[in-house]
Amino acid sequence: MNDYVSLTYLDLVFASSFLVLNGALSLWLKLGLERKLAIAAARMIVQLLLVGLLLKSLFAVVSPLLTALVALAMIVLAGREVWARQDRKLTGLWGFSLGTGAMMFSGVTITVIALTTQIQPDPWWTPRFALPLFGMVLGNSMTGISLALDTLNTAATRERPAIEAQLLLGRSKWEAMRPFTRRALRTGFMPIINSMAATGIVSLPGMMTGQILSGVDPSEAVKYQLLVMFLIGGSTGLGVLMAVLGSVYRLTDDRHRLRLDRLTAP
Amino acid sequence: MITVKSLRRSGLGPADFTVADGECLAITGPSGAGKSLLMRAIVDLDPNTGEVSTAQMTRSQTPAPEWRKHVALLPSETGWWLDKVGDHFTNPVETTRRLSLVGLSPDALNWEVTRLSSGERHRLGLLRCLEGQPNVLLLDEPTAALDPETTLKVEDLLRELMADGVTIIIVTHDPDQPVRLGCRTMRIENGQVVA
Numbered sequence: 001m002n003d004y005v006s007l008t009y010l011d012l013v014f015a016s017s018f019l020v021l022n023g024a025l026s027l028w029l030k031l032g033l034e035r036k037l038a039i040a041a042a043r044m045i046v047q048l049l050l051v052g053l054l055l056k057s058l059f060a061v062v063s064p065l066l067t068a069l070v071a072l073a074m075i076v077l078a079g080r081e082v083w084a085r086q087d088r089k090l091t092g093l094w095g096f097s098l099g100t101g102a103m104m105f106s107g108v109t110i111t112v113i114a115l116t117t118q119i120q121p122d123p124w125w126t127p128r129f130a131l132p133l134f135g136m137v138l139g140n141s142m143t144g145i146s147l148a149l150d151t152l153n154t155a156a157t158r159e160r161p162a163i164e165a166q167l168l169l170g171r172s173k174w175e176a177m178r179p180f181t182r183r184a185l186r187t188g189f190m191p192i193i194n195s196m197a198a199t200g201i202v203s204l205p206g207m208m209t210g211q212i213l214s215g216v217d218p219s220e221a222v223k224y225q226l227l228v229m230f231l232i233g234g235s236t237g238l239g240v241l242m243a244v245l246g247s248v249y250r251l252t253d254d255r256h257r258l259r260l261d262r263l264t265a266p
Numbered sequence: 267m268i269t270v271k272s273l274r275r276s277g278l279g280p281a282d283f284t285v286a287d288g289e290c291l292a293i294t295g296p297s298g299a300g301k302s303l304l305m306r307a308i309v310d311l312d313p314n315t316g317e318v319s320t321a322q323m324t325r326s327q328t329p330a331p332e333w334r335k336h337v338a339l340l341p342s343e344t345g346w347w348l349d350k351v352g353d354h355f356t357n358p359v360e361t362t363r364r365l366s367l368v369g370l371s372p373d374a375l376n377w378e379v380t381r382l383s384s385g386e387r388h389r390l391g392l393l394r395c396l397e398g399q400p401n402v403l404l405l406d407e408p409t410a411a412l413d414p415e416t417t418l419k420v421e422d423l424l425r426e427l428m429a430d431g432v433t434i435i436i437v438t439h440d441p442d443q444p445v446r447l448g449c450r451t452m453r454i455e456n457g458q459v460v461a
Contacts, residue, residue: 160345161341161345163345165341167330168309168341169398172331253313256331
């Protein structure tokens with residue numbers, strides 16, 4: 001890692017000049033994007049600087065309690081994001097806890113197994129390994145689960161006559177929901193399938209690029225990337241499946257009715 | 267035979283009535299009075315209270331899917347979940363024989379669902395409903411989208427079913443239909459049975 005090139009803040013200022021140019025173009029062409037660009041860029045700067053400081057002190061302290069607290073905060077924020085990205089959500093506590101619970105179960109299980117059996121830092125919860133890994137796993141599960149739940153809840157509302165027609169023919173709630181359950185699962189899996197298929201050809205994944213830039217041997221970086229992709233794929237799949245089945249359960253009842261009254265209006 | 271006892275749900279009830287084997291009950295009343303709600307409540311498609319029973323089964327003691335095969339509802343909006351009409355049927359041979367009875371072409375099962383007219387949807391929905399050989403048939407405006415001639419054909423089929431002992435409850439806005447089918451009528455206004 002001796003050929004690692006440290007960046008100065010002046011380097012960053014130069015790099016940001018292209019973004020400033022975009023803002024100027026937006027003003028000139030009256031696109032109305034300059035405000036959004038500026039706010040997003042400012043948020044990114046503040047959030048990343050803060051997270052850098054936070055991680056630096058966390059890595060220095062190496063406390064299991066603090067690491068767990070940060071992981072919990074990440075789960076809650078991701079859960080809120082899943083909740084906010086659905087047009088129609090389950091009412092009450094279910095709306096927040098279903099997506100969050102699925103993410104927590106699949107993300108925590110898979111990250112812990114990976115840390116204890118594959119990467120094996122000492123101790124296994126060392127924040128320098130645990131938090132970035134958990135963040136990547138969680139971020140991808142979040143995208144998959146929010147897409148899947150949004151698809152399922154929209155389909156249940158829009159396809160009500162088709163679902164009820166099957167119920168009326170004496171089919172069970174699981175059978176009647178099956179075409180739409182399948183559609184939701186497919187949508188949830190799509191981002192991870194696409195990114196696995198395109199990785200290395202269309203794009204070099206951010207984590208691998210980062211490692212290569214900081215001087216890691218590319219074939220070592222590839223091994224890490226593969227590990228991470230497997231973990232992401234596994235946890236996204238598990239989380240999407242749990243969230244969708246849980247939502248189907250909640251959208252129907254034991255008398256095999258479709259319960260759209262348990263969804264909020266968009 | 268079907269017996270409905272103090273059936274209530276939001277916007278409806280209580281409703282009490284009995285229809286005997288091979289008999290027909292016509293439900294009339296203004297739009298939005300709760301006729302469709304009553305039909306949905308009988309097949310337990312929305313939360314409700316009260317008891318419904320037939321000579322063979324009691325609703326509260328029967329799993330919902332089995333109850334809905336025994337007491338079948340044809341809703342006013344029929345649902346389709348596959349691309350081809352025929353894929354929605356479990357017994358295409360028997361259904362093909364019946365197509366002409368309701369004025370449909372023998373080729374109808376090969377059609378695409380998207381090109382069906384609302385009248386075709388209703389008649390195909392009725393045939394799909396009959397595949398399960400229900401003892402009680404609930405029909406929500408089954409002939410609303412049909413021309414007078416086709417309506418008469420569908421009514422012939424319904425009379426044939428009644429002769430076989432099937433009990434029919436039909437929601438209709440056509441004042442002559444109950445007379446033609448020989449139905450008793452029951453009027454619903456504001457969610458209450460008024461006559």
